[in-house]
Amino acid sequence: MRSLLLSACLALMAAGPALAYIPTLNAQQIQNAYAEGQQLAQNRDSGYPLRAYTLYAVKDTLKLEAQNGAVDAVTIATPSERTRFESFLSFLGEDPITPQQAFQRAGLPPYNVAFIVFAHGMDAGDQTFLNRFSMARLKLGGQSLRPVETSKSGTSISQYPRTVGETGIRFGGTVTYRFELPKRLIGDTGTLNFTDASGKAYDLPVNLALYR
Amino acid sequence: MRPASSRQFAPLALTGGVAIVALSVALAVPPPESAAKTATGPAFTSAQADQGQQVYVGQCQSCHGANLQGVSGPALAGGGFLTKWAGGQHPLGDLYSIISKQMPLTAPGSLSEKQYLDVTAYILSKNGYQASTQALTKAVLGVKLVKPATAQGAAGQGAQDQQAAQPVPADLPKVIGAVKSASGQTPSDADLLKMDDNNWLTYNRDYMGQRYSPLDQITVDNAAKLQVKCVFQLGEVGSFQTGPVIYQGRMYVTTPRNTYALKADTCTKLWESDYSPTGPEPQPANRGVALYDGKLFRGTTDGHLLALDAATGKVLWNNWVADSAKGYFLSLAPIAAGGMVFAGEAGADWGANGHIYAFDANTGKRIWTFNAIPTGKEPGADTWKSGAQNGGGSMWTTLTLDPANHLLYASVGNPAPDFNGGLRPGDNLYTDSVVVLDSRSGKMAWYAQQVPHDTHDWDTAASPVVYNLNGNKYMAVANKGGWLYIYDRVTHKLVSKQQTTTHLNSDKPVSLTGRRDCPGILGGVEWNGPALDPLKGTLFVNSVDWCATYKIGETRYVEGSLFFGGDATFDPVKDARGWTRAYNAATGEPLWSKKMATPMIAGVTPTAGGVLFTGDQNGDFMALNAASGDTLYKFRTGGAIGGGVATYGVDGQQYVAVASGNASRSIWSTTGSATIFVFSVPGQTGK
Numbered sequence: 001m002r003s004l005l006l007s008a009c010l011a012l013m014a015a016g017p018a019l020a021y022i023p024t025l026n027a028q029q030i031q032n033a034y035a036e037g038q039q040l041a042q043n044r045d046s047g048y049p050l051r052a053y054t055l056y057a058v059k060d061t062l063k064l065e066a067q068n069g070a071v072d073a074v075t076i077a078t079p080s081e082r083t084r085f086e087s088f089l090s091f092l093g094e095d096p097i098t099p100q101q102a103f104q105r106a107g108l109p110p111y112n113v114a115f116i117v118f119a120h121g122m123d124a125g126d127q128t129f130l131n132r133f134s135m136a137r138l139k140l141g142g143q144s145l146r147p148v149e150t151s152k153s154g155t156s157i158s159q160y161p162r163t164v165g166e167t168g169i170r171f172g173g174t175v176t177y178r179f180e181l182p183k184r185l186i187g188d189t190g191t192l193n194f195t196d197a198s199g200k201a202y203d204l205p206v207n208l209a210l211y212r
Numbered sequence: 213m214r215p216a217s218s219r220q221f222a223p224l225a226l227t228g229g230v231a232i233v234a235l236s237v238a239l240a241v242p243p244p245e246s247a248a249k250t251a252t253g254p255a256f257t258s259a260q261a262d263q264g265q266q267v268y269v270g271q272c273q274s275c276h277g278a279n280l281q282g283v284s285g286p287a288l289a290g291g292g293f294l295t296k297w298a299g300g301q302h303p304l305g306d307l308y309s310i311i312s313k314q315m316p317l318t319a320p321g322s323l324s325e326k327q328y329l330d331v332t333a334y335i336l337s338k339n340g341y342q343a344s345t346q347a348l349t350k351a352v353l354g355v356k357l358v359k360p361a362t363a364q365g366a367a368g369q370g371a372q373d374q375q376a377a378q379p380v381p382a383d384l385p386k387v388i389g390a391v392k393s394a395s396g397q398t399p400s401d402a403d404l405l406k407m408d409d410n411n412w413l414t415y416n417r418d419y420m421g422q423r424y425s426p427l428d429q430i431t432v433d434n435a436a437k438l439q440v441k442c443v444f445q446l447g448e449v450g451s452f453q454t455g456p457v458i459y460q461g462r463m464y465v466t467t468p469r470n471t472y473a474l475k476a477d478t479c480t481k482l483w484e485s486d487y488s489p490t491g492p493e494p495q496p497a498n499r500g501v502a503l504y505d506g507k508l509f510r511g512t513t514d515g516h517l518l519a520l521d522a523a524t525g526k527v528l529w530n531n532w533v534a535d536s537a538k539g540y541f542l543s544l545a546p547i548a549a550g551g552m553v554f555a556g557e558a559g560a561d562w563g564a565n566g567h568i569y570a571f572d573a574n575t576g577k578r579i580w581t582f583n584a585i586p587t588g589k590e591p592g593a594d595t596w597k598s599g600a601q602n603g604g605g606s607m608w609t610t611l612t613l614d615p616a617n618h619l620l621y622a623s624v625g626n627p628a629p630d631f632n633g634g635l636r637p638g639d640n641l642y643t644d645s646v647v648v649l650d651s652r653s654g655k656m657a658w659y660a661q662q663v664p665h666d667t668h669d670w671d672t673a674a675s676p677v678v679y680n681l682n683g684n685k686y687m688a689v690a691n692k693g694g695w696l697y698i699y700d701r702v703t704h705k706l707v708s709k710q711q712t713t714t715h716l717n718s719d720k721p722v723s724l725t726g727r728r729d730c731p732g733i734l735g736g737v738e739w740n741g742p743a744l745d746p747l748k749g750t751l752f753v754n755s756v757d758w759c760a761t762y763k764i765g766e767t768r769y770v771e772g773s774l775f776f777g778g779d780a781t782f783d784p785v786k787d788a789r790g791w792t793r794a795y796n797a798a799t800g801e802p803l804w805s806k807k808m809a810t811p812m813i814a815g816v817t818p819t820a821g822g823v824l825f826t827g828d829q830n831g832d833f834m835a836l837n838a839a840s841g842d843t844l845y846k847f848r849t850g851g852a853i854g855g856g857v858a859t860y861g862v863d864g865q866q867y868v869a870v871a872s873g874n875a876s877r878s879i880w881s882t883t884g885s886a887t888i889f890v891f892s893v894p895g896q897t898g899k
Contacts, residue, residue, distance in 0.1 A: 047634050051772030061770045062635075073769040092776065093724030093764055118769040123301070128309060156766040156779065159563050159629045167539045167562045172768060 021208040023186050024110035025079050025103065033080045034099035037087025048088050050075050053211055055115070055192065055204045063162040064170065069200030070119045070129055074192070077114040077176075080212050082106030112148075113208070114178040115192055120158070120170040122198055127155050127171045129197035136177040138206065140190035147177040181208075254304055254355045255346035256333035264334025267327045271316045277449075280338050286493075289338045298339070298357040305353035308332050316877075325350070385517075385533040385569060387576040392528045394521050396506030399459055401549060404504065405615060410861030414610065415455040415500050415545035416743075416815075417858065420678045421612035421621075423743035425859045428820040429866035429896045435823050435835040435844035437893045441867060442479035444888040446472060452874045452886040453739065455500040455545055455610075455815060455856025463860075463869060464503060464522070466545075467886055468496035468513050471520060476869065477862040479890055485525030489514035491536040494562055497543040499609060499739065500856065504548035505573055509555070511542020517555055519576060529576035533557065539564035545610040548573055550651065554620055556584070556607030560643075561669075563628045566605035568620075568647070570654060580654030584624045584642050591656070592641035595664075603636065604628030605643045608673040609739045613651060620651040621678060623689060623741075625671035632667075632768060634775035639664035644672050646689050646699075658704045662691045668718075669733040674741025681749050681798045688744075688797065690737035690753050693718070694730075696793075698751075698800050708800025712737055712755040713791055722762045722778045732760030732782055734879065738813045740856070744797055745818040745838060751797045752824055752838070754812035758788035785881045792816065792826060792841060806841035811880065815856040817868075825868050827853025829882050833870045833889065847891070851875070851884020867892045 022029060040048065050073075057073035058065070077085075086102040097105070108114060115136065121129040130152040138145040153174040160168035177194070189207045196202065268276075272288075280289035287293055297307055312328040314320050323331075333348045340360035404413055409426045416423045430438065446452075446467060454465045463476040469489065473482040493513035501520075502509040507528060508520040515536040519528040533555070534540035539562025546555040556568040566584035571577065585603035586592040596603060606625035613620055627643040629635055644663035649656055663670050670693035677688045678701070685701035694713040699706055716730035735756045742753045759782075766777030782788075790812030794803040810829035817825040823844065824836040829852045835845040851873030859868045868891045873884035 047770070047773030047775045049772065050769065050774050054772060057769070057772070075769070089724060089764070089776075092721055094721055095724040118767075125296070125302075125306065125310065128306065153767075156777065158632070158766060158768055158777070159635075161563050161628070166537065167564070169562065172766065174767070 021078055021113070021186050021211055022080050023181065023183070025083065029080060030083055030099045030103045033083035034087040034102050037084040037089075037102065038091050040084075041088045041091035048085060053077070053081055055206065056202070060162055062160050063164075064120075064160045064166075064168055069198040070122060070196040071200070071202065072118040072120060072172075074118070074202070074204060075116045076206070076211050077108065077116055078211050079103070079106060079108045079110070079112070082108050082114075108178070109180075111181045111183060111186065112178055113181060114176050117175040117177070117194070117196075118172070119175060119196060120160075120172045121155070124167070124169045126197075129171070130155065130173050130175055132197035133175045134195035136192060136194040138177075138179045138190060138192050140181070140185040140206070140208075141188040143182065143185065145179050145181075148180045149176075149178040151176045151178070253336060253341035253357060253360055254348060254352045255344045256336055256341075256348035257345065258337075258343035260330050260333035260348055261337035261343055262334075264330035264332065264337075267323065267331040268334050271323065272331065280335065288335050294339060294359050298359045300356055300358045303354050303356050304332070307335075307357075308350075308353050380535045380537070381532065384535060385531050385571075385578045388516075388530045388532050390529075391575050392521075392526070393574075394506030394519075394528055395523045396521075398506060399503060400505065404549060411460070412456065412458040412858040412860045413503060414457065414547055415502075415856060416610060416612070416675055419547065419549065419613040419615050421610075421675045421741070422677055422679060422746065423815065423817050424745055425817065425819045427859055427861055427866045429861075430819065430823055430835070430859070430868070430893050431821040432823060432837050432839075432844060434893050434896065435821075438835060438845045438847070438868075438891045439894055440847065441477065441890045441892045443890070444472075444474055444479035444481065446470075446886040446888070448886045449873075449875055450886070451497045451876065452851075452871055452884075453497055453499050453855040454871050456858045456869045456871065456888065457501055457503050458858060458860040458869065459503055461862045462522075463888070464501050464508055465871065465888060466498045466500050466510055468493070468498045471501065471508065471510060471525060473522075473525060474888065476860060476890070477865065477867060479888060483525040485520055485527070487512055487518065489536075491515065494536055494539050494541050494559060495543070497541075499543055500545035502546040502548040502553060502610075504553070507548075507573065509546040509548055509553045509573070511544060511546065511555060513541050515540040515542060515557065517542060517546065517553070517571065517576070519553075519573070531571060531576040531578070533569065534559070534564070534567075538562070544607050547611045547613055549613055549615055552579060552651070554611050554613070554651070556611070556622060558606035558608050558625070560604030560606040560625050560628050561630055563604065565600070565603050566607055566624060568607060568611070568622050568649065568654070570651070582647070582649055582654045582656070584622075584647070586641060595639040595641040596636060597638040598636060600636070600640075603640065603643065604630075606671070606673075608671065609675050609741070612676050612678055614678050618651045619657055620649045621676045621687065622647050622649065623672040623675055625673055626666050626669050629777070630669045632766065632775055632777040633665055635768070635770060637665075640666065644670060644691065646672060646676050646687065660687075660689075660697070660699050660704060660706070662689070662695070662697055663693055668693065670736065673739050674737050677742050677744050677751070679744050679746060679797065681746070684798065686797065688742050688751055690741050690755070692731070692734075692736035692738065694736035694755065696737075696742065696751070696753055696795060696800065698797070710795055710800045710802060712753050712793060713757045714759070716759060722764050724764050726761050726763040728759050728761045728783070730759035731756065732758050733780055734758055734782070734811075740813060740815040743816045743818050747820070748838070749797045750803060750818070750838070751795045752816045752818055753793050753795070754814065754816050754826060755791045755793070756788065756811035756813060757790055757807075758785075758811055759783050790828065792824070792836065794838070794841065804841045806836070813880075814853040815858075817857045817859055819859055825857045825859060825870075827857060827870055827872070829853070829880060831872055831884060833857075833868075833872070833891065847889075849873075849884075849887065849889050851887055852880065852882030854880075854882070865892055865896065
């Protein structure tokens with residue numbers, strides 16, 4: 001029965017998390033997110049699914065095109081999604097953790113969301129591109145929010161093999177903007193604004209009702 | 213070992229390795245044409261440039277060259293450098309950041325801020341920027357460089373060597389320029405097939421890759437009396453991985469750009485042929501020549517295959533095989549037979565798909581191509597479930613030929629991206645495989661894959677050995693994953709798989725928190741593979757015992773999913789070791805193993821005298837007892853030995869030639885300058 005419930009839950013996730021943002025997780029919700037992560041990680045070739053949490057992605061994420069600036073994709077991270085992610089990651093690394101540990105590692109306090117910007121350098125030698133991202137603004141319900149934390153990953157070399165005219169090697173990394181949401185805005189819509197390392201400005205629609 | 217396909221997440225590269233790749237590639241990639249030009253060069257004083265020169269000589273010159281032309285490190289002056297850094301796109305701070313944070317490679321960040329600024333000023337001065345009365349400071353590093361009015365200005369020799377970039381023809385491979393005839397016609401096919409004992413005619417001595425010399429003047433009993441007969445210093449510093457080829461008393465050796473002919477018994481230089489690249493050089497390495505029909509054939513760092521007159525060193529033809537701006541280069545020593553030259557490109561780590569080619573030895577024209585990475589309807593294409601536009605598959609070292617059966621054996625390297633296997637689900641044929649082709653047509657006969665879906669950079673890099681024993685037909689190959697594989701050439705089945713180095717956690721996924729795994733990404737068998745004593749039925753293999761701590765690192769958003777790569781930190785290089793091992797060539801049974809003081813990447817050479825010649829990273833040339841591994845003789849050459857070790861005869865005297873001075877500050881932490889040492893046991897003439 002439990003596996004049936006889990007399968008149903010995963011099917012729902014795969015179809016898209018047509019549930020509103022959950023600002024704070026109870027024990028069962030943590031357990032569910034953890035179980036999803038463990039289940040997903042059993043297919044090691046499929047990667048970690050983010051499509052349902054993607055605000056923006058270039059048409060071909062394996063191809064560099066000048067008009068795309070420095071950003072490959074922007075995803076939203078919620079307490080539920082990040083707990084699932086940490087569970088997924090621990091399974092891959094054969095580093096067992098409990099559901100509660102997964103929740104803690106997720107690092108998203110109640111009423112927080114984060115936006116993860118997957119980015120790359122502007123040329124093969126550019127390792128400082130993350131420093132050239134602007135601060136972000138989240139406009140929700142007419143209110144403009146500043147991030148409570150902006151964190152940057154390290155950079156590591158990667159490839160864009162479908163790039164035309166060059167080898168397509170770039171350093172990649174992420175910028176994560178974390179916001180604390182006023183309680184009255186958790187089901188609201190708005191936009192995320194920032195400028196990337198190339199100077200390209202982004203104004204991305206955000207609808208918290210779409211993400212669990 | 214579990215199949216590698218069960219391990220998905222693997223190392224990206226060592227930090228230094230990433231830096232090397234990044235900078236090399238950066239220099240290989242032209243900036244967008246639309247780059248805005250925002251300012252001229254920044255201010256610096258001539259005193260700064262002078263002081264920077266002192267820093268450069270002490271800290272940078274050994275890798276980047278006396279004239280900033282690039283040696284083991286990239287060029288810091290000239291057209292390529294300016295194209296990269298002075299396109300109006302880069303703040304000077306980007307260059308300064310790399311210099312100050314990643315250099316010197318052996319001690320990044322160890323110089324003072326003043327020294328870093330001074331050396332930056334020196335580099336500017338060598339690229340044609342004019343000194344002023346105002347000093348270079350960190351405050352002005354935001355200025356974006358544009359090319360100085362003097363274009364390549366006072367750039368060094370590298371800039372002069374770097375000829376104007378030519379447009380890349382759409383129909384590569386293509387012969388560029390005139391085709392000339394060689395002044396001689398030897399060695400012939402017959403000479404190569406029935407080799408005089410005194411010669412060493414291919415990278416691995418013979419077509420079959422056995423590396424065995426029938427010479428028996430140097431024996432277990434007299435090897436302790438070996439002495440240096442002569443020394444030839446090439447005057448170059450950097451990668452030196454050549455496998456000497458010796459024919460009728462002449463020796464041919466290469467460096468990444470240049471080719472030399474010597475008298476093999478006196479080390480007297482007969483001629484030198486220098487090559488000036490016309491395109492980017494992704495990795496400066498070269499492993500030697502093929503000698504055939506009066507010609508020498510060699511690859512270049514910018515993706516060309518040259519034919520030289522063996523008598524004079526003059527270029528006979530130049531085939532532009534592949535575009536080095538896409539990561540291609542030719543590091544292998546070609547092999548030639550039946551009027552054809554066989555070669556292939558490296559470049560997989562840059563995402564370039566490898567090919568194996570046959571060229572007409574007289575004209576340089578391409579005869580056939582085999583795609584190491586199959587696409588479309590080619591067999592094996594279905595092992596790239598997400599496509600293989602940039603699948604990798606390098607040919608790092610020479611090929612092996614079974615001339616009686618017209619079969620060409622090629623070791624194919626790792627898939628790309630190297631570590632993020634999630635981007636290329638499937639077995640990824642024919643990476644990490646030996647492919648066997650009909651040498652006349654290039655059609656595949658059979659293949660054996662050592663590592664399906666590799667995520668460790670565990671290339672099958674070294675050449676296979678083909679041999680017959682006790683009426684059975686075998687092929688042996690060793691890989692960077694630390695294994696020796698012996699196959700039956702009739703059934704194509706694996707006969708034996710034996711460990712060549714330490715394995716630890718090699719069948720587990722990469723850890724989240726970091727875990728030491730063996731071999732690391734530069735472990736196992738590198739570019740010099742097994743050798744065979746056909747009389748005793750013994751295989752000898754050198755290997756690297758060097759582990760690394762792996763940790764899940766790189767994450768990459770691709771088509772709605774997140775994929776994971778990793779990071780690896782090598783054990784300190786001082787802790788790296790190596791092995792020389794012997795195996796029964798029919799069964800794979802280990803016979804003896806000898807732990808060596810350093811990683812073992814040099815060639816290993818058995819002889820009829822019962823002696824095994826090789827060398828290590830400390831620069832020690834060694835003669836071992838082939839029956840036991842006991843050291844019979846050792847001589848410190850002063851430079852790391854990473855190339856071939858060849859033995860031959862001239863006027864009745866047996867000699868051994870060793871390529872010493874494979875300087876690699878970035879990876880192996882080795883030094884030295886390119887030098888050929890020739891050894892002999894005096895007084896043995898004619899015996």
